[in-house]
Amino acid sequence: MTEDRGPTFDGVRIGRPATGALIDAGYRSQADLPEDLEELLALHGVGPRAVRLLDEARRGA
Numbered sequence: 001m002t003e004d005r006g007p008t009f010d011g012v013r014i015g016r017p018a019t020g021a022l023i024d025a026g027y028r029s030q031a032d033l034p035e036d037l038e039e040l041l042a043l044h045g046v047g048p049r050a051v052r053l054l055d056e057a058r059r060g061a
Contacts, residue, residue, distance in 0.1 A: 012057045014050035021045030030058060 009019040010029045021043040027033055033040070037055050040046045 009054075012053050014046075014053050017045035018047065018050035030054065033058075 005016065005020045005023060007013055007016045007019060009022055009027075012030070022033075022040070025043055033054065037051045037058070040051055040054070041048070
């Protein structure tokens, strides 16, 4: 079974490149992400918009 590499990562629509980058880096859910989401900007495919959307989802905004 292959993992879904669509535009949504654990319920957050961040785009296909960002989702793929997170999966390739070993993240499977929002709970797996680092406390400082800015660290994700080092991953090719993850940009400021994806980090902002993940942060908003984390805060329940």
